[in-house]
Amino acid sequence: MRVVLFFVFIFGFSSFSFAQTEQKDRTNEFVFNNSLFILYHEIGHLLISELDIPILGREENVADNFATLELLKIESDEANNILIDSADGWFLSSVDQNDDIVSNEAFYAEHALDVQRAYQIVCLMIGKNKEAFKQVAVKLEIDELRQESCYYDYILAQESWEKVLKPHKKNVPSDLNIRAFYDRGTGSIAIRKLLQEGKLLENAINGVLREYNFPNKFNLRAKNCGEANAFYDGWVSELLFCYELAEYFEAIFNEDSLAIKLSDPIKTPQDIEKDIFQPKKKTSDNIKDNDD
Numbered sequence: 001m002r003v004v005l006f007f008v009f010i011f012g013f014s015s016f017s018f019a020q021t022e023q024k025d026r027t028n029e030f031v032f033n034n035s036l037f038i039l040y041h042e043i044g045h046l047l048i049s050e051l052d053i054p055i056l057g058r059e060e061n062v063a064d065n066f067a068t069l070e071l072l073k074i075e076s077d078e079a080n081n082i083l084i085d086s087a088d089g090w091f092l093s094s095v096d097q098n099d100d101i102v103s104n105e106a107f108y109a110e111h112a113l114d115v116q117r118a119y120q121i122v123c124l125m126i127g128k129n130k131e132a133f134k135q136v137a138v139k140l141e142i143d144e145l146r147q148e149s150c151y152y153d154y155i156l157a158q159e160s161w162e163k164v165l166k167p168h169k170k171n172v173p174s175d176l177n178i179r180a181f182y183d184r185g186t187g188s189i190a191i192r193k194l195l196q197e198g199k200l201l202e203n204a205i206n207g208v209l210r211e212y213n214f215p216n217k218f219n220l221r222a223k224n225c226g227e228a229n230a231f232y233d234g235w236v237s238e239l240l241f242c243y244e245l246a247e248y249f250e251a252i253f254n255e256d257s258l259a260i261k262l263s264d265p266i267k268t269p270q271d272i273e274k275d276i277f278q279p280k281k282k283t284s285d286n287i288k289d290n291d292d
């Protein structure tokens with residue numbers, strides 16, 4: 001009898017421990033993917049500023065388009081998942097910030113509403129490859145007509161960015177004198193390690209920046225800034241990614257949210273029926289309690 005109990009205990013413990021590790025890995029992936037999208041958005045600002053690129057329209061939207069297009073260019077499952085997580089990031093933050101009650105401040109802000117930023121990422125994804133992202137369109141109930149017109153949004157954004165960057169493009173990408181710094185920080189060591197070991201900043205240097213000629217020198221830096229944000233500061237020629245922003249992504253991913261999550265599997269009618277009649281205890285609550 002004791003032996004049986006012993007095995008039950010071990011089995012229970014190891015499956016819980018596995019679920020905990022799996023949840024932690026998934027959280028880290030979400031944090032890194034969202035951080036990368038924001039970094040590419042800032043690279044958009046950096047290119048506009050350093051290469052003196054003309055912008056016709058709201059710069060924040062143009063920078064979001066740049067980030068999305070760069071990731072779409074990669075054409076891998078990994079890059080597509082970064083985009084899906086980034087759209088989810090905006091959906092989660094819109095619920096977190098109570099975007100249902102849209103304030104005047106949100107309407108006159110520099111950025112579009114978080115929900116709109118999520119849908120714009122998705123529109124360009126569908127515009128580039130309607131077949132590949134069919135499930136995304138279904139989940140968000142984007143009608144056929146808009147799915148078709150997203151193709152033109154994608155082409156316009158893609159061709160416009162390509163045209164303005166062309167004069168600055170090297171024939172062959174080569175190393176640049178750009179340095180990536182990860183300052184020590186005052187918050188979570190795990191977050192800094194995640195970004196540094198994943199080579200967040202180097203990813204932008206090697207994936208984008210080394211393709212262009214720049215007239216001036218600049219650096220990329222991750223540090224604590226006192227707010228969950230990222231900036232390109234043209235005055236000091238430095239792009240800053242704040243650790244607080246990655247911590248924010250970790251927090252919204254782990255809180256119970258009513259937001260749509262594209263990365264969740266689509267539920268079949270049988271799943272929905274099961275949920276109604278057999279409500280499950282949330283494993284994320286258990287994991288959070290255990291972490292505390």
Ligand SMILES: [Zn+2]
Nearest residue numbers: 041045060063
């Ligand atoms: Zn911006």
